[in-house]
Amino acid sequence: MAPQTELNHTHSIQNVVENNVCVGCGACGVVTNGRIPVTIRPRGYYQADLTGASDADLAIGSRVCPFADESKNEDEVADLHYPDLPHDDRIGRYRSLFAGRIRDDAQIPYSSSGGLTSWTLIQLLDRGLIDGVIHVRDFDQPMFGYTVSTTREELLAGRKSKYYPATFDEALRSIRGDSGRYAFVGIPCAIKAARHVAAEDPVLRDQIAFFIGIVCGHLKTSAYAESFAWQLGIEPDRLDTVDFRIKDPALTSRQYSFGARAAGSTEWSQAQTLSLVGGSWGHAVFQLNACNYCDDVFAETADVVFGDAWLSKYEIDWRGTNVVLTRNETIDQILREGAATGAIVKDELDPDAVAKTQAGNYRHRRDGLAVRLADDEKTARWAPRKRVAPGYDHVTPERVKLIRNRREISEVSQAAFEDAKARNDLQVYMNAIQPLIAAYQNETKLSLTTRVRNKLQRETWKLVGRFTKR
Ligand SMILES: Cc1cc2nc3c(=O)[nH]c(=O)nc-3n(C[C@H](O)[C@H](O)[C@H](O)COP(=O)(O)OP(=O)(O)OC[C@H]3O[C@@H](n4cnc5c(N)ncnc54)[C@H](O)[C@@H]3O)c2cc1C
Ligand code: SF4
Ligand code: SF4
Incomplete structure (x- = not known):
């Protein structure tokens, strides 16, 4: 066999980028000191550019990707x-x-869910365990991005989920070697990538003291925010900023609204997210292709992970409730103390209940992933190695069809919205996506029995809540 030369040595990061499986995290950019740039693409997501990378860059990039x-x-x-x-x-x-939230009802509207992510970050800062937090918050251009917050005020200003693409390349490089200690906040793939960076880089390893995970269904391109704002009458070139999670005390926590503000205006336009085209996460509009290959729901490499406790018992409470899973003793202790002082309320959960909060995510990320991998195998399309085996046997033919429909919606939404922007006509997008969503919706219609059962569960928990108010 001929010895392997630099030229014929392929690294899987090349497959990742060539097959559009790059999630744009930025890890390869950090470890190559920017020789692999991670830049935003016309459809509104980040991707690595490998054109100037040496073989050594590709090798280390592959170890962190x-x-x-x-x-x-x-x-x-x-x-x-x-x-x-x-x-x-x-x-x-x-x-x-456990499931829980902060007790301060005056602050809860400013967090997406139960507010425990920000509460924990502030505790870490106040106790001197960190000097700052690397997280996604408001940004000049694009509207959200990874930023370093070093004060309680900045952390409070950064609250709420950003269903928006972000890359941590520059933020991590900006703190490298400044002798500060930080908490890094990220969705599961970002946490895993940052862990890989820390394993390669002893300076950053010492600096990133805590990895704070956020449960993730999938990531959206920037078109998700733009398409909603446009439906509210604000065209993409006039859009200033958005709020993905506006709570309403008269509704359940799932019935949150989306808000948008035009540049130069102080007025917010808003509508219930579920009433907007693409507003159901199940439809997966603008989902990144990388998310078709993800099997990590509870940020398995993070010290703690926060999500929404999507169980009827908690859903009916407009304030929002976190599902929380800890892996780090210091963070566990902080949360225990919070419960003891009454700053947070919490109910212990078991693994079944925790998994149940993300039932839809497991259908997509475990059952769905197996089907997509099997489809890729059949069409000889490259796919990353996953912990889930390819196959169709575990699901009905109807679900296989749904999984494929969902993949199609993600792809079509991105192309159609790009076209709509080029023609300055939202209807181009609507005409392409509405029939696909309607067909999907038809297939997933819940049976009457399931709808009645869900409604009964919610009403029961409302009654229980009235008598055990906290
Ligand atoms: C893309 C995405 C998909 C999600 N999908 C699900 C899901 O399917 N199921 C579920 O239960 N929960 C999901 N979540 C998590 C959920 O929306 C809440 O973020 C989480 O429950 C924390 O709420 P909180 O009230 O504790 O946080 P808050 O007090 O509102 O604080 C949020 C903190 O997270 C930071 N942050 C926000 N967005 C990002 C981001 N993209 N990357 C890094 N840091 C960020 C903020 O800067 C802030 O520090 C998702 C979040 C994101 C960003
Ligand atoms: S490390 Fe991140 S940015 Fe780089 S190729 Fe992999 S997914 Fe893309
Ligand atoms: S679904 Fe997985 S790959 Fe996609 S953004 Fe979320 S954590 Fe990353």
């Missing part, structure tokens, strides 16, 4: 950091599991 076969998977990383914790196939390793 969350979708490259050379990098460690979630189980391997978690085994290194939390070897003694129990493991569950769905949620990974765990220390404590």
Whole structure:
């Protein structure tokens, strides 16, 4: 066999980028000091540009890329950091599991869910355990991005979920070597990628003291925010900023609204997210292709992870309730103290209840992933190595069809919205996407029995809530 030369040596990061499986995290940019630039593309998502990368850059890039076969998977990383914790196939390793929220009702509207992510970050800062937080918040251009916050005020200003693309390349490089200690906040793939960066870079390893995960259904391109704002009458070139999670005390926590503000205006336009075209997460409009290959729901490599407790018991409470899974003793202790002082309320959960809060996510990320991998295998399309085996046997033919429809909606939405922007006509997008969503909706219609059962569950919990107000 001929010796492998630099020219014929392929690294899987090349497959990742060539096959549009790059999630734009920025890890390859950090470890190559920017020699692999991660830039925003016309359809509104970040991608790495490998054109100027040397073989050494590609090699280290592949070791940190969350979708490259050379990098460690979630189980391997978690085994290194939390070897003694129990493991569950769905949620990974765990220390404590609960549902909860901050008790301060004056502050809860400013957080997406139960507010415990920001509360925990502020605790870490106030106790001197960190000097700052690397998280996604408001930005000049684009409207949201990874930024370093070093004060309580900045952390409070950065609250709420940003369903928006972000890359941590510049933010991580900006703190490297400044001798500060930081908490890094991210969705599961960003946490895994940042863990890989820390494994390669001893300076950043010492600086990133805590990895704070956020449960993730999938990531949206910037067109998600733009398409909603446009439906509210604000064209993409006039859009200043958006709020993805506006709460209403008269409704349930799931019935949140989307708000948008035009440049130069102080007025907000808003509508219930579910009333907007593409407003259901199940439809997966503008989902990144990378998310078709993700099997990590509970940020399995993070020290703690926060999500929404989507169980009828909590859904009916407009304030929002977090599902929380800890893996780090210090954070666990902080949250326990919060409960003891009454700053937070919490109900213990078991692994089944925790997994149940993300039932739709498991259908998409485990059952759906197996189907997509099997489809890719049949069409000889490259796919990253995953912890889920390809196959169709575990789902009905109807679900296989739905999984494929969903993939089509993601692809068509991106292309149609690009076209709509080029022609300055929202209807171009609507005409392409509405029939696909209607067909999908028809297939997923819940049976009458299921709808009645869900309604009964919600009404029961409303009654219980009235008598046990907290
Ligand atoms: C893309 C995305 C998809 C999600 N999908 C789901 C889901 O399917 N199921 C579910 O239960 N929960 C999901 N979440 C999490 C949920 O929306 C809340 O963010 C989470 O419950 C924390 O709420 P909180 O009230 O505790 O946080 P808040 O007090 O509102 O604070 C949020 C903190 O997270 C930071 N942040 C926000 N967005 C990002 C981001 N994109 N990257 C890094 N940091 C960020 C903010 O800067 C802030 O520090 C998703 C979040 C994102 C960003
Ligand atoms: S490391 Fe991140 S930005 Fe780089 S190729 Fe992989 S997914 Fe893309
Ligand atoms: S679904 Fe997975 S790959 Fe996609 S953004 Fe969320 S964590 Fe990353």
